[in-house]
Amino acid sequence: MPALSSTMTEGKIVEWLKKPGEKVSRGESVLVVESDKADMDVESFQDGYLAAVLMPSGSTVPVGETIGLIVETEEEIASVQADNPAQTNIAITKPAEPVEIPSQKEEPFAKQASQNPPPAIPTESPAQLETSQIVVNSGRIVATPRAKKLATQLGVDLSLVSGTGPHGRIQAEDVQRTQGQPITVPWIAESNAPVSLENFSTPSTFDALSQKDSKSFEIPKGKSFGSPGETISFNTLQQAVNRNMESSLSIPCFRVGYSISTDKLDSFYKKVKPKGVTMTALLAKAVGKTLARHPQINVAFSSQGMSYPDQINVAVAVAMEEGGLITPVLQNANITDLFELSRQWSDLVKRSRAKQLQPNEYNSGTFTLSNLGMYGVDRFDAILPPGTGAILAVAASRPTVVASKDGSISVKRQMQVNLTADHRVVYGADGAAFLKDLSNLIENNPETLAN
Secondary structure, eight states: OOOOOOOOOEEEEEEESSOTTOEEOTTOEEEEEEOSSOEEEEEOSSSEEEEEESSOTTOEEETTOEEEEEESSTTHHHHHHHHOTTOOOOOOOTTOEEEEOOOOOOOSSHHHHTTSOOOSSOOOOHHHHHTOSOOOOTTOOOBOHHHHHHHHHHTOOGGGOOOOSGGGOBOHHHHHHHTTOOOOOOEEOOOOHHHHHHHSSSSOHHHHHHHSOGGGGOOOTTOOOOOTTOOOOOOHHHHHHHHHHHHHTTSOEEEEEEEEEOHHHHHHHHHHGGGTOOHHHHHHHHHHHHHHHOGGGGOEEETTEEEOOSSOOEEEOEEOTTSOEEOOEETTTTTSOHHHHHHHHHHHHHHHHTTOOOGGGTSOOSEEEEEOGGGTOOOOOOOOOTTOSEEEEEEEEEEEEEEOTTSOEEEEEEEEEEEEEETTTOOHHHHHHHHHHHHHHHHHOGGGGGO
């Protein structure tokens, strides 16, 4: 049940990096804002001085709201501050330049982007986003919001922690490392039973699931929940999830399922896993190659008609430890080399954890893959993300008694996959044909995924 991108409507001010009266340079970070899916710096668009802070740290403000005033000369600071004694948002004097929360338009693929008007205020370029981190200077301790929260929970003095993030930024794993805790990563739909098969000492995953110590399925230590009787506010990522899930209610969907034998896929995976191949990359590659033969499943509904993207980009649902979902995207999954696809996925996982993904790395998916097989789930339906035509729910691979056409009975490993599709652009026969070809690829020719 992944959350796809939506237009950013508000942001939370995490930290002001400059104080009133301090000099700022063009391109220099002035404050850190938490958007729907990432922390990003807001940079000054001119040289000058920060005259006034109108919205303090911790404030949640809509896009376009004036949150601070920058003037050109030091002499103008006193005048602006006199006009804003209570630091309220009033009319801006001519010498002062407003600092605004940047807007961030996010579309599933390029063809739809042209249908939306450009934002009325400046946006950050990919290059700026790539380096948009809190910078260590003037003795300031800089850390991600989650690292600060974790440090408070664990009683860790951040001044004694060495940051490994960009520009020395302290990240959550740095805090965990000081306590000797294992470094956690987002909950990722990384595997179904084939991966579990090698992690368990017994040959049968089904038996192992029942025998495995329950600690194997504990919630990671970084995951925080409220106490009984407590009400916890949604964070910005969770709010984005909520908006997308509500939007999905207006989409007329249908669902169709298929049982796929995974014996040959298991065998092939054992061969390529030592070379760094992940099950996520294998499934994404299989889906991508099948989508190339069934472009109707890769289509999206638009007000003008059916929108066919020029790429096959498989988004994979990832549950974040602080709550909410994000969908890192494997671009051109049908033609990208399996080993390169695995390398890309590992990189996306790492940067998802640090909230450093660029917008096009989580909002450009044309098809979504949601895999809960790692939890032993034998079947489930996924909610269709707005902006795409279909999503595939992948359950665990389990030993199953199967009757062949001649009436003989055998035990084979099978996984249940369920396709949820937008019935405005995808029809039942389209979905059935797609699943049949996907099954044929996985059951009979998984070796071709390496090509």
